[in-house]
Amino acid sequence: MIFTCEKQKILEGISIVQKAITGKSTMPILEGIYIKAKGSTLTLIASDMDVSIQTLVDATVIEEGSIVIDAKIFGEIIRKLPNSSIKIEIIENQLLKITCEKSVFDVVYMNSNEFPELPQINEQLKISVNQNILKNMIKGTSFAIAQEETRPILQGILFEVQNKTLNLVALDGYRLAIKSEFLDNDMDIDVVIPGKTLIEVSKILEDIDEIVDITFTNNHILFNLEKTKIISRLLEGKFINYNSLLPQEHKLFVNVNRQELQNAIERASLMAKDGNTNLIRLDIQQDNLIITSNSQLGKVREEISIKLQGEGIQIAFNSKYLLDVLKNMEQNEVVMKMTSGISPCVIEEENNENAKYLVLPVRLMR
Amino acid sequence: MIFTCEKQKILEGISIVQKAITGKSTMPILEGIYIKAKGSTLTLIASDMDVSIQTLVDATVIEEGSIVIDAKIFGEIIRKLPNSSIKIEIIENQLLKITCEKSVFDVVYMNSNEFPELPQINEQLKISVNQNILKNMIKGTSFAIAQEETRPILQGILFEVQNKTLNLVALDGYRLAIKSEFLDNDMDIDVVIPGKTLIEVSKILEDIDEIVDITFTNNHILFNLEKTKIISRLLEGKFINYNSLLPQEHKLFVNVNRQELQNAIERASLMAKDGNTNLIRLDIQQDNLIITSNSQLGKVREEISIKLQGEGIQIAFNSKYLLDVLKNMEQNEVVMKMTSGISPCVIEEENNENAKYLVLPVRLMR
Numbered sequence: 001m002i003f004t005c006e007k008q009k010i011l012e013g014i015s016i017v018q019k020a021i022t023g024k025s026t027m028p029i030l031e032g033i034y035i036k037a038k039g040s041t042l043t044l045i046a047s048d049m050d051v052s053i054q055t056l057v058d059a060t061v062i063e064e065g066s067i068v069i070d071a072k073i074f075g076e077i078i079r080k081l082p083n084s085s086i087k088i089e090i091i092e093n094q095l096l097k098i099t100c101e102k103s104v105f106d107v108v109y110m111n112s113n114e115f116p117e118l119p120q121i122n123e124q125l126k127i128s129v130n131q132n133i134l135k136n137m138i139k140g141t142s143f144a145i146a147q148e149e150t151r152p153i154l155q156g157i158l159f160e161v162q163n164k165t166l167n168l169v170a171l172d173g174y175r176l177a178i179k180s181e182f183l184d185n186d187m188d189i190d191v192v193i194p195g196k197t198l199i200e201v202s203k204i205l206e207d208i209d210e211i212v213d214i215t216f217t218n219n220h221i222l223f224n225l226e227k228t229k230i231i232s233r234l235l236e237g238k239f240i241n242y243n244s245l246l247p248q249e250h251k252l253f254v255n256v257n258r259q260e261l262q263n264a265i266e267r268a269s270l271m272a273k274d275g276n277t278n279l280i281r282l283d284i285q286q287d288n289l290i291i292t293s294n295s296q297l298g299k300v301r302e303e304i305s306i307k308l309q310g311e312g313i314q315i316a317f318n319s320k321y322l323l324d325v326l327k328n329m330e331q332n333e334v335v336m337k338m339t340s341g342i343s344p345c346v347i348e349e350e351n352n353e354n355a356k357y358l359v360l361p362v363r364l365m366r
Numbered sequence: 367m368i369f370t371c372e373k374q375k376i377l378e379g380i381s382i383v384q385k386a387i388t389g390k391s392t393m394p395i396l397e398g399i400y401i402k403a404k405g406s407t408l409t410l411i412a413s414d415m416d417v418s419i420q421t422l423v424d425a426t427v428i429e430e431g432s433i434v435i436d437a438k439i440f441g442e443i444i445r446k447l448p449n450s451s452i453k454i455e456i457i458e459n460q461l462l463k464i465t466c467e468k469s470v471f472d473v474v475y476m477n478s479n480e481f482p483e484l485p486q487i488n489e490q491l492k493i494s495v496n497q498n499i500l501k502n503m504i505k506g507t508s509f510a511i512a513q514e515e516t517r518p519i520l521q522g523i524l525f526e527v528q529n530k531t532l533n534l535v536a537l538d539g540y541r542l543a544i545k546s547e548f549l550d551n552d553m554d555i556d557v558v559i560p561g562k563t564l565i566e567v568s569k570i571l572e573d574i575d576e577i578v579d580i581t582f583t584n585n586h587i588l589f590n591l592e593k594t595k596i597i598s599r600l601l602e603g604k605f606i607n608y609n610s611l612l613p614q615e616h617k618l619f620v621n622v623n624r625q626e627l628q629n630a631i632e633r634a635s636l637m638a639k640d641g642n643t644n645l646i647r648l649d650i651q652q653d654n655l656i657i658t659s660n661s662q663l664g665k666v667r668e669e670i671s672i673k674l675q676g677e678g679i680q681i682a683f684n685s686k687y688l689l690d691v692l693k694n695m696e697q698n699e700v701v702m703k704m705t706s707g708i709s710p711c712v713i714e715e716e717n718n719e720n721a722k723y724l725v726l727p728v729r730l731m732r
Binding site: 073076080082095096102105106108263266297298299300301303304 | 472
């Protein structure tokens, strides 16, 4: 194998595939990047078995071939080389020679035939979404995936297509996040993708209008970008019927400025850190929302203007869960829908049905 | 005590004095900021006994008084308040009321008479330096202070005034850093300041031409800026006679571009990380410097152009020590002065006598 390529181009490819290397595998070969030189293209692949990423890089291939090289050391070498053309070739003794201007590295490589093959994906069941939209949907839900491993299915994000709508859903027992988008497609799909994988996928997606094709099989999901393919294993099992968690009716509606509410809760939670309860109390009155909290450190009272429909109530929350939701919303006018101090609070953006959040209150001892 | 002040002004004051709070004290009062309201000024003080910082903040004082309040919680509250006027007053039950727009905090405070007094400093023995120059001198030497606690004096920086020159010197047994500056002053001073303190001082110093007055006593040093005073304890004991470590003569002189050398060493050290030795070899030839390194990972060869006076030699270094020096130098043309593969290497900037560095080579087994 002998090829030359531009430093910036191969570095970009390394940065993309490296996101699949999580260090959780015990197989040394999975710490490596598979590189195949053929035609006028390098194919780079990295995998941790749960997720595999493949990308293409332009190159001048002088002799075709393939190797696997430790991703960390290879990435560091390429990153530190001058911004110039790089020549990479196999020399004797399992060594890869990397030459760039006056720098010469001889680095140990691994045999490419030990690298696991990519799962075969039949691209029949396919939907298409804009990259920026999918990126935004992942950002708007991934904060709500469960951190504990007690219910593995909740560490995933539900990827659901039904009624010409794509829904991404995450929940952890305390809060629920749903992002939706119209899809001109009549398929019925319902898979759960590991949350951590999807967060890595969102880092590769760009904030542009271009399409990403998404293909589903029984065990895998494939995200197909122009030069990059990301294949993730699906989580086994059935996701929770999240629709049953959403209240059908609400008795009161609070319209409030998102940034003002977020700032007030952030301040109130300063006095709620003691003992890690993050407990804040909301006293919802006709034109005002009073937020209070207290601990050994002292106490705090915040007041913000609201528009209330319905009767005022008192309700308490873990401030972290409210803040996570508010920080991940986009519009500035939001509406909180509630019924009582012990029933779920639904938070939505005004005039936007594509984002819906639910937070459970904390039941107070009286 | 009752006063009002602008959020930004008191926040700036808190940020300055907070640098004295290191959390290493076991006295709860030293986790606090002392605040005294008098005339039209707040005096803020924080201290960890080794270093004390005092700064002044403009305020409208309605009732004079003083308190101590936990620095962390007070800083977080002020930081998160709206950018507006803040009213602070003592109310009943050891509580401090902090009001800003519609936010009200009641926070527990501590009695100010338990706060230690600042050391008395007689401002007779005084020198004056520009803030930006002193900041630069600290940056250029502090990287070389000893990390181990085996010789406490080497955890300090020598602050020496002699022959109308201010010298800052740090060394750790492997390398030595000296920064010098002309001083129109005939005093003879020789004190050692804890390195960590001086690094905090340098964060408060600004990159401006304004003067900082420095006063010395037997046990303390005082840095007097316009509104801020920093008092540090001195380290006890005598600093090493660093002049005796500097070779009087050199047999070869290597002129080299600093950035090129730094880049080549950074790349070479990628292959030197194995086993944490950071060992790189320099083969100094007539027009070229060849840098090599090898480990289980592979090997590397770097070549850069130099101008050599004298006979070439081979010499080995811990790459970290060379890199620390090169990263902290300012000019782009540097000269390395050596005699043999086992004697110290002195590194200076071309045409600048105010910075001098020394790195010991690693003796190689043959």
